[in-house]
Amino acid sequence: MRLRARTVEIADPGALLELLPDSHTFAWLRRGEGLVGWGEAARLDTSGADRFLRASDWWRDLVEHADVEDDVAAPGSGLVAFGGFGFADEPGDSALVVPQVVVGRRRGMAWLTVVGDAAEPLPTPHLVGSPTSEIGDTVRFADGALSGAQWESVVADAVRRIQAGDLEKVVLARDLLAETRAPIDVRRPLRRLARGYPMCWTFHVDGWFGATPEMLVRRERGLVTSRVLAGTIRRTGDDAHDLTLAATLARSSKDLEEHEYAVRSVADALGPYCDSMNVPDAPFVLHLPNVMHLATDVTAVVHDSSGANALELAAALHPSAAVGGTPTKTAVRLISEIEGMDRGRYAGPVGWIDATGDGEFGIALRSAHLEGSTVRLFAGCGIVADSDPAAELAEATAKFVPVRDALAARD
Template structure:
């Protein structure tokens, strides 16, 4: 089928650099909901992006513009670039919903010291579905291929989609640390917590998977979206997963953040799992860990909100493989023009749920003893539109695909009383979603 002519603009930002303006032309038109009934089925293998929950969300492909950034100013640099792109763009949006018009998908490094790239990508095509609304946005660089759609070429956005390829010949191996060594790191962290150095630290580990050929990321995306429909299944620039944790959603002046901290593994026996849920809800260790995470989010959002609602007690979120203590914090943004969803994501990262408490002490300890580069694990991933609205999750239950290799990540909150063997078991449970998504059975 016809598809837009290739066109893209890519820039890289140093901390002191100013990106040149990018002039994009975009049009959003309505689709019949049936045309977006299976968003993942629309994705070609080349440069797909995805943000799906319960079958709704956004998918896209191609690259109209892209920026990379790193270091402590990575969020601010990307936000500044996005504002210049939006200001210079010509946009015809017939739908006017969050996620229509010009949209960028982003993935960011966890650490200020991370040397890898954080990125924002503007796809050439975005297809979205939300409730009764479905749409397609086409984007081109001004002066190159036209992005406009007419009644005569309304299907110009469609592309040939090859069959999704399952990984073959998968082998798994330890990442930076084996299990025994990692338990020693956990024990070291507990000693420091008991000594009063800090209250909590989140320690992560990685697992490596290798296949015979390049991994088609659409395969694990499909399986994750099917097995974990209430999570946000995502892929941006090689980073993919199904996160249960919404760092924040900003929509028309309202901001929501879902905090997860405190975890217990499910057994598969319904009665036993209900008992475990009650145990989790009354666990002093898990409630303490959860309270740290909630407070860090509330404290970070507070300066940007005119009012906030912070529930007094968490609820238990049931997922297929684990259960979490969860709290939804809501607020009203005091200055929407100054606080885009990306700027709010910067303010919230890293929360105690992925770093620890006090956060500066915990992140310093992570850098000292964790023994691996987190890259973009446990950092913001999501999308932003021209109004500054967007959804940013935390890249948990995630992996990074590069050629025939996938690097899987899992992390655990360590507090006083944490047992290394139990934390190792919890991390193994958290590997399950991505590990199973790569399977061929």
């Protein structure tokens, strides 16, 4: 099928999440700006080690044969696909989806894109969302694949291997299950996440939702940006004490070492595709409502305007040391061996790409997979030689907080 896409500028539609219907929805928002979409004009399901390559080839072919009228010509206007990719090569369940309707807002400008079969007239959508249902009074939480004590044992095993010289760092994740009486309307936790974590990217793609603080890659008219987060400390709620903790984090040899590994892996991955790379000498401390992270923004310029698109850059960067470890191949093998669960799309790239190759892909952190009345939450921690299993469990528990509160809280 050959697609047709039409983008026009519109008056400000208000809160973008309020426009979403009750099914087949997509979202990528930060501080009220970004994209929401619904419906399905085209879709690619892919898996395996070549999932990114197949997705990029499919997207390039779709764009080449599409009829696109774009009066806005901004990143995210015109033909757009939302994507979510599996963390591991196997099974690597991934999808790239073109919505039928996309509404965007960026720097005071808003637009509407409608997509359909080029042989058929395009519909006229009504930008009025439907009412949302309550999550309910009871959300039951339970351990996922491993209990806290079992996960601490896995962390201790990883520390022994690192101390033995098998590797330098590994990122281990655990899951938490939430059950409700009735199917969950994803729009409610999305709204709570967007309100509570405005500095994060709130997303929903193909059943995976969350609020990630980490931008894997942004490509905008040739400029490439990647935000690296590695090294974490939990906030206490006492501002003065939290400032002291932030200073401690900025001096922590364990966290600085972990952060250095992650930054190095991003710079090495972007090198073949980019020029004029800027890697700051030292990280800054990113303050979020529940935790603080060491953060570094790496910037670069793609070799030429027809160079690697956002999806291909995401493929080159995944998995970084921030979500895999160092050396990455060794760490990923260890994750498969000892973590005790299938991550699915947790810590994989999630975001969007447009017809010009621009786009944004975050890392699916602070995230969960929704299926009916069951939600599977995920959190992970970077393990190095002097990691303490109990402290890592506490850090993982803190990282569950955004999605857990979004499910349990009432409006």
